[in-house]
Amino acid sequence: xxxxxxSVRNLKVGxxxxxxxxxxxxxxxxxxxxxILGGSGSGKSTLLKSMIGLYAPxxxxxxxxxxxxxTAEGEERRDLLRRFGVAYQSGALFGSMTILENxxxxxxxxxxxxxxxKELAALAKLKLVGLAASxxxxxAELSGGMQKRAAIARAMALDPRILFxxxxxxxxxxxxxxxxxxxxxxxxNRFGITFVVVSHDLASIYSIAxxxxxxxxxxxxxxxxxxxxxxxDTATDPHVRRFFRREPDADASRLHL
Amino acid sequence: MLQFGPPGFARxxxxxxxxxxxxxxxxxxxEEGLRAVKLEKLEVxxxxxxxxxxxxxxxxxxxxxxxxxxxxxxAINGLDxxxxxxFRAFTLEDYKALRPSSRARCxxxxxxxxxxxxxxxxxxxxxIEFLGNVARNIIPTLWSRRQTRWPxxxxxxxxxxxxxxxxxxxxxxxxxxxxxxESSQTLANFGAQIFLVNMIGIIMVRExxxxxxAVLLAGRSGSAFAAELGTMKVNEELDALKTFGLDPIRFLVxxxxxxxxxxxxxxxxxxTFLGIMGGVSVAVALGYSWSLVYHQLTAxxxxxxxxxxxxxxxxxxxxVAAVGCLRGLETGxxxxxxxxxxxxxxxxxxxxIVMADAVFAxxxxxxxx
Numbered sequence: 001x002x003x004x005x006x007s008v009r010n011l012k013v014g015x016x017x018x019x020x021x022x023x024x025x026x027x028x029x030x031x032x033x034x035x036i037l038g039g040s041g042s043g044k045s046t047l048l049k050s051m052i053g054l055y056a057p058x059x060x061x062x063x064x065x066x067x068x069x070x071t072a073e074g075e076e077r078r079d080l081l082r083r084f085g086v087a088y089q090s091g092a093l094f095g096s097m098t099i100l101e102n103x104x105x106x107x108x109x110x111x112x113x114x115x116x117x118k119e120l121a122a123l124a125k126l127k128l129v130g131l132a133a134s135x136x137x138x139x140a141e142l143s144g145g146m147q148k149r150a151a152i153a154r155a156m157a158l159d160p161r162i163l164f165x166x167x168x169x170x171x172x173x174x175x176x177x178x179x180x181x182x183x184x185x186x187x188x189n190r191f192g193i194t195f196v197v198v199s200h201d202l203a204s205i206y207s208i209a210x211x212x213x214x215x216x217x218x219x220x221x222x223x224x225x226x227x228x229x230x231x232x233d234t235a236t237d238p239h240v241r242r243f244f245r246r247e248p249d250a251d252a253s254r255l256h257l
Numbered sequence: 258m259l260q261f262g263p264p265g266f267a268r269x270x271x272x273x274x275x276x277x278x279x280x281x282x283x284x285x286x287x288e289e290g291l292r293a294v295k296l297e298k299l300e301v302x303x304x305x306x307x308x309x310x311x312x313x314x315x316x317x318x319x320x321x322x323x324x325x326x327x328x329x330x331x332a333i334n335g336l337d338x339x340x341x342x343x344f345r346a347f348t349l350e351d352y353k354a355l356r357p358s359s360r361a362r363c364x365x366x367x368x369x370x371x372x373x374x375x376x377x378x379x380x381x382x383x384x385i386e387f388l389g390n391v392a393r394n395i396i397p398t399l400w401s402r403r404q405t406r407w408p409x410x411x412x413x414x415x416x417x418x419x420x421x422x423x424x425x426x427x428x429x430x431x432x433x434x435x436x437x438x439e440s441s442q443t444l445a446n447f448g449a450q451i452f453l454v455n456m457i458g459i460i461m462v463r464e465x466x467x468x469x470x471a472v473l474l475a476g477r478s479g480s481a482f483a484a485e486l487g488t489m490k491v492n493e494e495l496d497a498l499k500t501f502g503l504d505p506i507r508f509l510v511x512x513x514x515x516x517x518x519x520x521x522x523x524x525x526x527x528x529t530f531l532g533i534m535g536g537v538s539v540a541v542a543l544g545y546s547w548s549l550v551y552h553q554l555t556a557x558x559x560x561x562x563x564x565x566x567x568x569x570x571x572x573x574x575x576x577v578a579a580v581g582c583l584r585g586l587e588t589g590x591x592x593x594x595x596x597x598x599x600x601x602x603x604x605x606x607x608x609x610i611v612m613a614d615a616v617f618a619x620x621x622x623x624x625x626x
Contacts, residue, residue: 094592095591095592095593096591096592096593107277107312111277111278111281111312112277112278112281113277113280113281113284113312113315114281114284116315116319116324117280117281117284117312117315117316117319118315119352120315120318120319120352121311121312121314121315123351123352124311124314124315124318124343125311127351132351140590140591156311157311158277158311159276159277159310159311159312190339
């Protein structure tokens with residue numbers, strides 16, 4: 001069994017008296033593509049945002065490479081945040097900067113490297129994601145798929161060992177989405193980067209995921225955990241089975257008349 | 258570590274971990290060591306390197322492309338095969354392509370001025386067209402009760418009017434006070450102190466009352482209209498309206514213009530009154546009696562002045578709301594677009610207010626002859 005890089009224990013997230021998720025426990029192994037999935041409103045993005053430190057959980061621990069993100073403060077927390085990269089659903093590229101400047105930004109702000117090396121390092125990342133020809137373009141000039149690739153390049157700027165991706169295939173055509181899946185798989189296999197991906201795109205999950213957890217909006221916790229193909233074939237819970245086989249709810253009328 | 262062998266030959270031995278921190282240090286050492294000497298061959302020995310991240314790899318690439326030693330042949334030995342593969346994917350052309358091409362073209366001054374004037378003229382034309390469009394739509398919209406959406410008018414009235422009362426009060430009182438205070442000395446030099454109150458009355462009613470109210474309205478509400486409509490445009494809400502067959506001018510702009518036209522005269526009355534009170538308080542403090550103040554005010558102000566004040570305020574209100582909405586509807590793409598249209602709304606409103614004020618001054622002069 002390989003090294004565990006992320007470990008979530010008894011996590012409870014929500015705001016005020018409203019609990020969105022509770023009793024969340026899972027481990028992510030090094031080099032895995034780990035997918036968090038679930039229906040709309042099941043708390044996938046909330047879980048991701050608490051794992052990257054944007055939301056403080058109500059209870060529980062989030063261990064990333066041996067440091068508890070929930071209790072880490074000051075320099076320790078800043079150091080931990082720099083150890084992983086995040087690519088947001090919309091890309092979240094800075095619209096006033098070129099693609100190269102976007103990817104160079106973390107290097108500019110957080111390293112003492114000389115300018116040519118920062119440019120080379122940023123260009124190398126953009127080349128990895130296949131955007132070497134578009135480095136001087138503004139984000140608005142790129143297509144959705146290219147923006148997501150650029151966002152992944154920016155997330156990788158500081159060579160993190162962990163990358164969090166929020167819905168990477170949302171809004172992309174099937175070919176672009178498949179390209180992006182291939183890129184994720186390649187990065188995981190060749191560079192040993194651990195991916196935590198939030199998604200509900202089944203085709204993409206089957207092709208990239210080493211392990212998945214599925215969140216249930218009814219019970220507000222993890223419904224199942226395992227390999228996607230195995231879950232599809234063996235799941236006993238009707239809701240989970242329907243999800244993995246993409247079957248509609250048999251009891252529900254199509255139109256709520 | 259940098260070693261110099263026979264003349265024209267140097268060797269760089271890299272040991273341990275080459276990451277962003279160590280690469281920055283190595284860069285400085287290498288620059289100091291290599292810039293000064295003339296080399297024919299540089300050998301980089303990476304056999305003892307344990308770890309190399311993106312920054313380290315960039316340093317190796319920079320060396321291998323000969324950018325630090327322009328005339329030397331560079332050989333990199335002992336690189337891990339995986340890294341080697343990454344390394345090969347990158348050529349000098351890629352790096353050179355990064356250098357921005359001379360994109361900034363130089364224009365001659367007359368061409369710049371010409372294009373600037375042309376742009377300003379087109380902009381003015383667009384503003385006037387929009388005002389016309391609003392004016393054309395205002396009566397039919399108000400005629401049909403269904404289209405007017407009076408609750409929205411009420412909301413704008415409250416936000417842009419009632420909520421602006423404190424700031425308008427403060428500014429007007431202070432301006433009245435300051436003008437009276439500053440001018441009392443000068444008037445005293447000419448023995449014309451008695452006209453202090455006349456001056457305050459005329460200035461506030463004919464000029465500053467409407468102007469202050471309008472400028473504050475432009476800053477507070479014109480910008481808000483532009484930001485509101487701009488955000489709606491960015492969020493495709495305007496497109497949604499259009500696909501329902503609804504005209505954004507009738508649905509969004511008319512309400513704001515009507516509310517502004519209704520509230521600006523009230524705000525102007527308020528501003529004028531408080532400005533005069535500010536000036537009068539200075540006059541009273543300087544020893545004028547209340548009856549004298551009343552007499553001077555009524556002697557200097559005529560019905561025509563009040564009509565002018567009301568006419569100005571209606572026009573200014575319409576300008577501020579229409580320009581704010583126009584800039585909002587014109588909002589472009591990208592995160593800075595809403596900010597840009599807000600700024601343009603305030604700037605254009607203030608310019609148009611002052612221009613309209615000049616027109617009113619000429620009109621009043623001609624009509625009074």
